[in-house]
Amino acid sequence: MGGSTQDDAAAEFVRELAHWRRQRGLSKKELAERTGFDPSYVSHIENGRHQPTEEFARRVELVLDSGNRIWQQYVTFADARGSGGRRSALGPTAVPPPAGSHLVIEDEQAMLSLVDGVYECRFRRVLHSVGTEPITRHTVQIDIDRFPEDPARSALFHSHHPLTIDEVAFRATIGTEQAEPMRWRVSRSRDAFLKIVLLLDGGGTPMPLYPGQRTVVDYAYRVPAWKFGDWLQRDIRLPTRNLVIRLDFPVETGPTVWGSETSFTSESTVEVHPDRREGQGRVAYRWVVSRPRLRAQYRVDWRYADPRAALVDAPTDIRPLAC
Template identity: 45%
Template sequence: MTTSPVERAADQFVTALAQWRLERGMTKKQLAARMGFDPSYVSHVEGRRHKPTEDFARRAEAVLAAGGAIWQKFQEYDELRHARATPVHRDPPVPAQWMPPGTGLIVEREHAALTYIDGGYRCRVRRALYNAGNEPVTRYLMKIAVDRYPHDPAGSNRHHREHPLTWDELDIEAVAGEGEAVEPMHWRLKLDRDAAKEVWLLFANDHGQFPLYPGERTTIEYAYTVGAEKWGQWFQRAVRLPTRHLTVRLDFPVEFEPQVWGLETSLAAEVPVRTPLERHNENDRAIFEWSTGAPLLNARYRLEWRFRGAGAPTYEETAPPATEPLNGHTFSVPEQRASHRMRGIGIVQRGSDLLRQRARHFQLPREERSARDAVTSLLTTLERLEALHEFSKGVGLAAPQIGLAAAAAVVQPPERDAEPVVLLNPRLIGESDDTDEQYEGCLSFFDYRGLVVRPLWIEVEHARYDGTRVITSFEQAMARLVSHEIDHLEGRLYVDRMAADATLVPMSEYQQSGQPWAY
């Protein structure tokens, strides 16, 4: 019996799903529960009694952390399925199971724009909604939150107590519908705080109600204004409803000379967004735009910026607390942190749980694509680092430092013309008795330097993409750099290797910047 390309693609999706489920040690019932489905649903999909849906594939990918393998197989299946179907000119109905439990709304498209005008920011959000539930929708929650000093919570709280958001300045407006069918929306207060407001946008106005019934679509658009003295240099979109496509746009005066970057944030880490921002100029305006398809539920996408031109609003940092403890060492905190620059390009900073976890080894060659993607992300970040600091001693970067709990690292030797060394699943198997003590820094703790004893020669077993193992020897500076990165993959920071009575040296007092280690 001959099978069609669509059937073969469906079989490949099911095979990938089952392999990753077994890899993670889950039963079908356990996986269904983690995904928010009926206990028998995974069994039905693996048994080919149910066709896989977009939501099912995305949830399975997220729960099983398959490095994109499950999602790729679904996309291949979905493309073939749609290729043989009759073309349509509008979004197809969204299956009910695509929504999380208890939620009936789907955001088919979101366009969020932030524009600097006359000393303030005007935020305008447009969402195309589809009611995939069983009940009419009569309201939509709008949240407004500001944080003037995001790296200094105490200072930010103090600032907003003295300069709270006011309803007059917000100047909220909201409408629903499109074209001639646009209706103004009334709103009702839900939360009123100094730095945060929440209101229910009502599908109602003076002329009556216009609920969004099951199976219907509409578009809502709302806007509000916040003064630059209350708005920090960031704009974040949180994916609270199933969303098919998200676009974020920033609009600044060209004379401000804006520099913008993007981060995907979670409780564990901040990593650069997966695709670059696009910039173009329109007359005297600098426009930055970033888009993503099928963002994961609960993901947070954050654009940050700085202005370098004259006349632009300033974003000075409020002084942080006088002292902070770390591993028994107490030290002063500088007013301008070098770590802020590292955080700005997505380097995970100390305090994150991710830096204290042992990284997961790749299953090679099966996970070759995931390993290559991780290394590409590391090398891309390494290139961005060169614009921020001169690394005369060489520099290394481990996957946990860019938000990936995977055993991959890259090391740039001190020689500028040397190619970076790639380490996959590295393991220290030998070291010399001879050691030396040198000052080390860390991209995840870049405000200080500390004296660390390391062996002068090490032997490391690591993997190629095809799964073969190799053994490489490193000495002196490279031995120190590689040892530092292997520590990261084992959940260890260099301060863990410092003597109990050792003192951390602030960057402002460190005398060896721009100089290689001496041997």
């Protein structure tokens, strides 16, 4: 095939890539951040100075989720370049998985409720293995920084009231219809921080997540409100398709709630206002984020009109906050 055919196919790939990048609201720099390529490389691809590689095509398809349209254009380009043998092996609509173990969170539901002075935190994640190797564990964490705006005060407070694994009553299950308890272990512990490794098994039987498979992981814990802090944050460390954050408070606490999205790629923070509903003595908030940005922070803060309603059994060094 002639060079013009190859050039035309490369141009079609670039048009498809640029279209879906704009559809997902990503800059070239942000796409590079998510795919692990240098920003100049993405720019060179879109400007036609470099030709796309198979690895680049499959990573951008994974991030932009174009319904395989980007990948189809890459296969056409590869065929025009003289790599038709790959086409018969992969198929025009089959996106080859990234090498190694790669995980996508298709849906995360984060829920926090205040009940009798204790925050009950529950999380549900739909995990999808998209790599070439099975996944045997998944890491989660608990972060309860009481005074995030005052590091010295926070460090002093948590040194006197450290978080312990026993008090949080951590539990986790795997599966949907017949969820099984999961084994787990603490991999890192600080005064206000716990990192926990969930082992993908059920009832002691290994349940690795093989390439192409999905599973549901639920985990939960509880922390006294006086120790937790008035915020909940989700750091997007894995590609995530959908994020939902829910808060639920007694109406007598008179909560004011706001959310913020911080993107370290663009170095900007955007404030949002979650949906609010009230009924049966409770007030609930809901924030839905479609395709949250990788490495961005999604944080919800709240303040109570009457903080004393949340400070049940608080020690003396916390009680002045209620005045």
